[in-house]
Amino acid sequence: QVQLVESGGGLVQAGDSLRLSCAASGRAFSNYDMAWFRQAPGKEREFVAAINRSGGRALYADAMKGRFIISRDNAKNTGYLQINNLTPEDTGVYCCALRWGGSGWLPATPSLYDYWGQGTQVTVSS
Numbered sequence: 001q002v003q004l005v006e007s008g009g010g011l012v013q014a015g016d017s018l019r020l021s022c023a024a025s026g027r028a029f030s031n032y033d034m035a036w037f038r039q040a041p042g043k044e045r046e047f048v049a050a051i052n053r054s055g056g057r058a059l060y061a062d063a064m065k066g067r068f069i070i071s072r073d074n075a076k077n078t079g080y081l082q083i084n085n086l087t088p089e090d091t092g093v094y095c096c097a098l099r100w101g102g103s104g105w106l107p108a109t110p111s112l113y114d115y116w117g118q119g120t121q122v123t124v125s126s
Contacts, residue, residue, distance in 0.1 A: 002026045002115040004096055009120030016086050020120055022079040022096030030054075030074040032098035036081045037110055038122075040092035047108035048094070049081065053101030061108065086124045093119040 008020040022034065035050035049070040051058045058070050069082040079096055097113035107113075 002029075002032070002098055004098065004115055004117030006094065006096055006117045006120040009094060009122045011123045011125065012086055014087055014124055014126050016124075017082065017084045018086065018122060020081040020083070020094055020096075020122075022081075022117060024077045024079070024098065029072075029077040029079075029098075031101055032115075033101040033103075033106060034070075034072060034079045035097045035099075035106070035108075035113060036068075036070060036079075036094060037097060038090075038092040038094045039119075040089075043092075045095075045110050046092075047110070050106040050108065051079070052104075052106060057106070059106040059108070083122070086122075088124045088126045091122060091124050093121055095119040 003025045005023045036048040037045050039045045047061050049060045051070045055072045067084045072079040098115040099113045
């Protein structure tokens with residue numbers, strides 16, 4: 001079993017930046033690919049980005065390219081999502097998720113991830 005705890009969200013102004021963290025415990029974080037999803041009020045969960053278990057390859061949703069940076073530090077069992085130039089449309093709950101790594105494939109489908117955190121709220125005011 002893996003436990004995930006996100007942090008770093010909050011109330012910010014448009015144009016600000018945030019770095020979200022995803023702290024993992026329970027099993028070797030470095031064995032898992034990691035992804036970030038977000039869910040805005042009244043909308044479905046949306047894929048943001050994924051990174052493979054070594055951190056050497058990342059995948060971004062087309063709409064997220066340029067302002068979002070996913071990364072990880074396996075020595076700290078922690079993953080990150082840097083969000084720059086925030087807009088009100090970025091408001092939502094951001095969750096990290098893990099799936100067993102090594103397949104060479106980074107899916108964007110939530111159901112293919114096995115472990116989820118509770119999420120951290122990001123609210124962007126205009």
